[in-house]
Amino acid sequence: GAVVSQHPSRVICKSGTSVKIECRSLDFQATTMFWYRQFPKQSLMLMATSNEGSKATYEQGVEKDKFLINHASLTLSTLTVTSAHPEDSSFYICSAQNPGLNEQYFGPGTRLTVT
Amino acid sequence: DQQVKQNSPSLSVQEGRISILNCDYTNSMFDYFLWYKKYPAEGPTFLISISSIKDKNEDGRFTVFLNKSAKHLSLHIVPSQPGDSAVYFCAAREAGSYQLTFGKGTKLSVIP
Numbered sequence: 001g002a003v004v005s006q007h008p009s010r011v012i013c014k015s016g017t018s019v020k021i022e023c024r025s026l027d028f029q030a031t032t033m034f035w036y037r038q039f040p041k042q043s044l045m046l047m048a049t050s051n052e053g054s055k056a057t058y059e060q061g062v063e064k065d066k067f068l069i070n071h072a073s074l075t076l077s078t079l080t081v082t083s084a085h086p087e088d089s090s091f092y093i094c095s096a097q098n099p100g101l102n103e104q105y106f107g108p109g110t111r112l113t114v115t
Numbered sequence: 116d117q118q119v120k121q122n123s124p125s126l127s128v129q130e131g132r133i134s135i136l137n138c139d140y141t142n143s144m145f146d147y148f149l150w151y152k153k154y155p156a157e158g159p160t161f162l163i164s165i166s167s168i169k170d171k172n173e174d175g176r177f178t179v180f181l182n183k184s185a186k187h188l189s190l191h192i193v194p195s196q197p198g199d200s201a202v203y204f205c206a207a208r209e210a211g212s213y214q215l216t217f218g219k220g221t222k223l224s225v226i227p
Contacts, residue, residue, distance in 0.1 A: 004158070032213050041124075043219040044159070044204065093158050097213045102147060102166075104215060106158035 003027040004096050006107035013084055013114055020080045021110045023094030029074035030096035034104065035067075038091045050077045084114040118142045119207050121218035128225050134192040136221050138205030141186065145207040149215065150179060150190045153202045162203075163190070195225045 007022045023033060031052045036044040048069050049057040056069035068080040077096075081088055093109040120139045128134045138148075146167040151159035165172040165179045165188065172179050178191045192199055205218040 006158070034214070041219075043217045046214060046216075049214060091156070095158075095215075102164060103149070103161045104213065105161065106151070108158045109156065111156060 003105045004094065004107040006094055006110050008110060009108060010111045011113070013112070015085055015114055016083055018080055018082045019084055019112060020078055021092055021094075021112075023077045023079070023096070023107050025075045025096040025105075028096070028098045030077075031074060031099055032097040033071060033077040034095045034097070035069060035077070035079050036093045036095065038093060038109075044093060047079075081112065084112070086114045088112065089114045116141075117218075118145075119205055119216050119218040121203075121205055121221050123221050124219070125222040125224070128195045128223065130197055130225055130227050131194045134190075134195045134199065134223055134225065136190040136192075136203050136205075136223065138188045138190075138218055139186055140188075140207050142207065142209070142216070143186070144209045145216075146210040147208045148179070148181060148188050149206045149208070150177075151204045151206060151217075152199075153204060153220070155202075159204055192223075195223075197225045197227050199223060200225050 005024045013019050033050040035047045038044050047062045050069050050071040052071045058064045071077040095104045095106045149164040150162040152162050153159040163174050163177045163179050165181050170181050181188045202220040202222045204220045206215040
């Protein structure tokens with residue numbers, strides 16, 4: 001079964017509004033979670049690394065004030081896209097690192113469409 | 116500057132034959148490599164991995180080969196099945212880091 005869940009799976013919002021995406025680790029406590037973005041026919045691009053209890057680390061070119069990440073517990077990280085614009089439309093995927101293991105487990109993704 | 120490259124965007128293979136997906140990397144600090152399988156509108160699913168201290172890892176129909184000197188790895192699927200049709204991503208990780216760097220993926224189509 002799935003070890004990482006994401007909610008919602010799809011969301012359509014109007015330009016200028018904010019959208020929150022949740023990522024939950026179901027089977028283990030994840031001190032580290034990652035947020036990726038995937039454009040059509042492109043690779044998964046790492047946006048930020050989310051560490052429980054501390055500030056997220058953002059990759060170059062990713063606006064931290066636009067993509068707010070909160071990792072308040074060992075099983076939940078949230079990504080809030082603030083003041084969304086059509087160019088933010090994309091497929092957002094989170095992953096959780098199982099401590100002590102080498103594999104990263106991915107959520108099913110969230111399709112965001114900004115109209 | 117892409118550190119992980121999958122130069123074949125697509126591959127078609129007959130059912131029952133071998134599928135070989137290739138991946139090249141440029142970062143010599145990578146010491147762990149993973150293959151993920153992804154269906155449209157879903158998150159990637161872990162398939163198989165290999166540490167840089169090995170040159171081969173096998174799991175059922177899936178085998179990953181690593182050639183460190185050539186900075187090249189490949190995923191072999193044999194025999195290929197129609198259910199294997201998906202996009203396959205190669206990913207790599209530096210020692211001491213959990214961050215993954217992904218290639219652009221190769222879309223595998225297994226023809227019945």
